[in-house]
Each structure stands twice: as structure tokens, then as C-alpha cells.
Amino acid sequence: MFQQTMKKLMAVLMVAGLVGGLAGCNTVAGAGKDIQRGGEVVEETSHDVQHGAM
Template sequence: MMNRLLALMLLITISGLFGCNTMEGAGKDIQRGGDAVSETARDVKADM
């Protein structure tokens, strides 16, 4: 019983660590997309 509990706790911990890395990567991708939109908007405004 103790081995199963330990294995479950380890699995939850590892899943949490991978989840944090995934969310960080998604945040960076979203930020890059926002930067591209902002840059395009500046270009369009400059052409007007």
C-alpha cells in the first residue's frame, strides 16, 4: 500500500513539473503572437 501511495505522489509531482513547463512555453508563444500583432499595427499606422 505504501509503495502505491509513493508511486502516486511521484507521478503527481512529475506531472505538475511538466505542466508548468508547458504553460510557460504557451505563455511565451502567446507573447510572441502579441508582439507580431503590435508590430504590424505600428507598420500600418506608419503607412497611413
């Protein structure tokens, strides 16, 4: 009885960890895209300043 309960508990914890990991990946990917876009804006502004477009 105890072993069955422990197996179920471990399965639930593993699934919870997997779901949490996937959610974390989406968060990190989103942050990466935001940072990349910020870098692109800085690059575009720098290009504009160098070429007197501002």
C-alpha cells in the same frame, strides 16, 4: 504487509503527480511565450500600418 504496500503505492502516485505537474508547468510556460510572441507580432504590424511602413 498491506500498509507497506499502500505506503509504496502512495509514494509512487505522489512522485508521478509531481512529475506530471512539472511537465504541465513547462507546457503552460511555453504556451505563454508563444501567445506573448503572437501579441508582439500583432503590435509590430499595427505600428507599421499606423506609420505607413507597409
